[in-house]
Amino acid sequence: MRPTRLDSLFMPVSALPGIGPKIAKLLSGLLTGTQEREARVVDLLMHAPSSVIDRRLRPGIARAPDGAIVTLELVIDEHRPPPRNSRAPYKILAHDESGIIELVFFRARGDFLARTLPLGEMRLVSGKVEWFNERAQMVHPDYVVSPEDAQGLPAVEPVYPLTAGLSPKTLRKAMKAALKLLPTLPEWQDGAFVQQQRFASFTEALHALHYPETAEDGALEGKARQRLAYDEFLANQLALALVRASIRDHGGISRPGTGDLRQKILAALPFELTEAQNTALDEIGADLASDKKMLRLLQGDVGAGKTIVALMAMAQVAESGGQSALMAPTDILARQHYASMLPLCEAAGLRIAVLSGKDTAKTKREIGAALASGEIDVIVGTHALFQSTVEFALLGLVVVDEQHRFGVHQRLALSQKGQGVDVLVMTATPIPRTLVLSYFGDMDVSRLLGKPAGRQPIKTVSVSLDRIGEIVGRIKAAVAQGQKVYWVCPLVEESEKIDLAAAEERFGDLVHSLGPVVSLVHGRQSADEKQSAMTDFKEGRTRVLVATTVIEVGVDVPDATIIVIEHAERFGLAQLHQLRGRVGRGDGASSCVLLYKGPLSESGAARLNILRQTNDGFLIAEEDLRLRGEGELLGTRQSGTPGFRLASLEAHGDLMAAARDDARLVLANAEAQSGGAQLSGPRGEALRLLLYLFGRDAAIQLLRAG
Structure with a gap:
């Protein structure tokens, strides 16, 4: 139950004087992003000014x-x-x-x-x-x-983001009324930290933010905003730490394995593992052998060899008698993981199958029965894996590929299909440290830096769309020499039909210029159509694959050496880097051509420059965070992502680590005193209020009753 002292802050905004149904609807749209749920007073108080005017x-x-x-x-x-x-x-x-x-x-x-x-x-x-x-x-x-x-x-006036029909005067009046409803709240921050940072109280900081006396009071870097940002980070980190403690405390199972299957896989590999892969395997192996649940993030740049690390982990679980599930975001990617792992599994005697929503009812029944009876060691699939009908004999490990495409609930749903299930999350989107903390909490992280031996760097150039004829001419020459080429057309969700038409038109143009060596893949095709086009390209029946961004994640054609990205200025840095990683997977020299429509904006030019200068995905991710902010970095905001209101990772990122340490200490003290994740005593009670204020109250349900 929410503490009664917070009731005034959870009233609807229509309870404020002068806010009728029409204004309440506008405020709800502005503050919550939807007019279906009415905004509350606390939502209004968390609406930060974008700047201040000093009068x-x-x-x-x-x-x-x-x-x-x-x-x-x-x-x-x-x-x-x-x-x-x-x-x-x-x-x-x-x-x-x-x-x-x-x-x-x-x-x-x-x-x-x-x-x-x-x-x-x-x-x-x-x-x-x-x-x-x-x-x-x-x-x-x-x-x-x-x-x-x-x-x-006003001597110093805050300027707020607004919406059509809502005047600054109306918003200021509502804010003044909302501030009067703030109850007296206890201090939830560590006393010594508050003194060291020279922070005011939460209530004083909110007053300074909305009624600043100096320009510094309302500034992003000002002490008031820093205090509130730290509170938001602390609520976020405490919630993630509680989720983590809950996952870990509900007993893990030790799965040390015998090493037999892993040795057979290593013997069947045509290459040696890199030092980074061996380090990651040691870390994951130790987690699996421990009796605490594993919760690890495996970050590896495009082509760094994450799949083989995941397969070795699954082999260790099989050696201990358990089953593993690898969950991929798309049908194409699931089948590709299956195809790449199948020969190694056969060499080691691991029984592997693939399951997706597109399979026939009969196939699903047969695979379901084999999973339930323990005849399958490794299952690869899409979200079809966490349907309630899918049952495992002894699920021990869940590997989630491209984590940010799945919500937290889906991850948990799959890990609850077994006893003490370990979780390994893989991503090829290099995530800066501050973002790892905000999205995953203090999760253990293994990083695969560098690429397997023999891979060559990709040469990247940017070319104006005016010179497209020249590029088509060069591709014609490359195809004549037997090279394979990706041609990527942008896909913007709002205008999917227009973009589909653009991809089809480009396909027609290229067929006209190059002949019948071109195939087309887009999101509106059936799984069979996509698979057929991909197979034609992979096996060399076609040489040019025109695609929307369905090829962004995990398509593996080692002898593709050129990728052309049309309207590159429309893509984010991380996405461009992902797409570029479709080439450079074999031992041939590879190129990436960024076709842009001028004139470029300042940030558009900066993005293309960074890409030309470096192939380092982690460096690119840090730059992307600097240029675009955390909201866009992992693609569109997905379920389970934090979406900070008062904190900014660019301006306040240094406070994140302090909040993480504080949250960890709070729970460690609670564990020491009571043997469970509890928030008790004066500070514990205050921290519960903090979790409610910042909408992280779902984590409170994970606290051990006591």
Whole structure:
């Protein structure tokens, strides 16, 4: 149950004075992203300003800098209304001791201006000053108040993200009412840390954010925002730590294995494992042998050899009598994992099968029966694996490929199909450390740096779309020499039909130029159509594969040496790097051509430059975080991703590690005192309030009752 002291903050925004159903709907859309659930007072308080306007500069007219926001004390001298039916502006002349200024209003009502700026009287006027022909001008001042109402003019004013139909004035009024509802809250942060950082209390920080007295109060780097960012990070890290403790505490099973199957796989490999692969295997092997549940993230750049590491882990589980499931995000990728692992499994005597939603009912029944009876050691599949009808004899390990495409609930659903199931998450999207912490908590991480021996770096060039004819000519020559080429067309979800048409049109153009050596793959095709086009390309019946981004993840054609990415400026850095990784998988020299439509934006040019300069996925991920922010880095926001409201990983990333350490310490102390993950005592009770405030209350259900 949510503590009653928080009730006022969980009231709907329509309970605030002056907020009717229409404004409540607009606020809900702005604050929660949907109008279906009404926003609450706490959602409004977490709505951070995007910037602040400092109105404290009072230089007098003559000393007002051009383009600056200033506040002036003016005497109103003359009203100059425009002629009737004219579109000319209404002008008002005013002065102070230092000079004269012209106040300009477009489409304004004269009677309103006569009341607001009466002749001969003094008014405080605030807005942006511009100089024309040595005369000062202010178009549509932001504020006009009488000396008696001077307190109504904010010295420092927060500027909020808004939505159509919602005025800044309405939002500020609602915010003022919301702040009055803040109850007295205990301190949940560590006392010594608060002193060291010179943080105010949570309530004081919220007041400073929404009613700043100085520009620093409202700034992203200011102490108030830092305090609130740390609170949000702490709630996030504590929730993840509780989930982790819950997974770990519900007994793992030791699966040390005998090494027999692993030796057979190594003997069947046509290459030696890299040092990074051996290190990762040692770490995973130790986790599997321990009696605590494994929760490990295996990060490896495109082509770094994650699949073989996963297969060796699955072999260790099979040696201990358990089954493993590898879950892939797409049907193509699941079947490809199966095809690449099948010869090694056959060499080692591991029984492997593949299952997807596209299989016939009969196939699903047969595989289901073999899984339930223990006749299958390794199953590879899509989300079909966590349907309630799928049962395992003894599931010991779940390997999740491309984790960010699955929600947390799906991961947990699969790991609950067995006793003490270990979880290994694989991603080829290199995730910066701060993002690993925010998405996975203090998860154990193994990194596969470098690539297998014999792989050559990919040469990357960017070319304007105006020169597409030249590129097609070069591809014709490459195909004549027996090379294979990917041609990627962008896919933007809002206009899937248009993009599909674009891919089909490009396919038609290339067939016309190159002949019948071109095949097409896109998301609207059936699994069989996709598989057929991929097989034709893989086996060399076609030489050019035109595709939308369905080929982004895990398509493996080692002798493909060229990839052309059309409209490269539309893709994010991580996605471009993923696509580029489709080539350079064999021992031939490979190229990536980024076709862009100019003129490029500043960030578009920066993205293409970084890609030309480096093949290092981790460096690219750090740059992507800097350029685009965490919201976009892992593709669209997926279920189970944090979506911070007050914290920014770019501005406050250094606080994340401190929050992680604090959360870890809180739970370690709780374990030491009570033998379970509890939040008790004064600080524990305060931390429960924090979890509710930041919407992480689902984690509270994982606390041991006691």
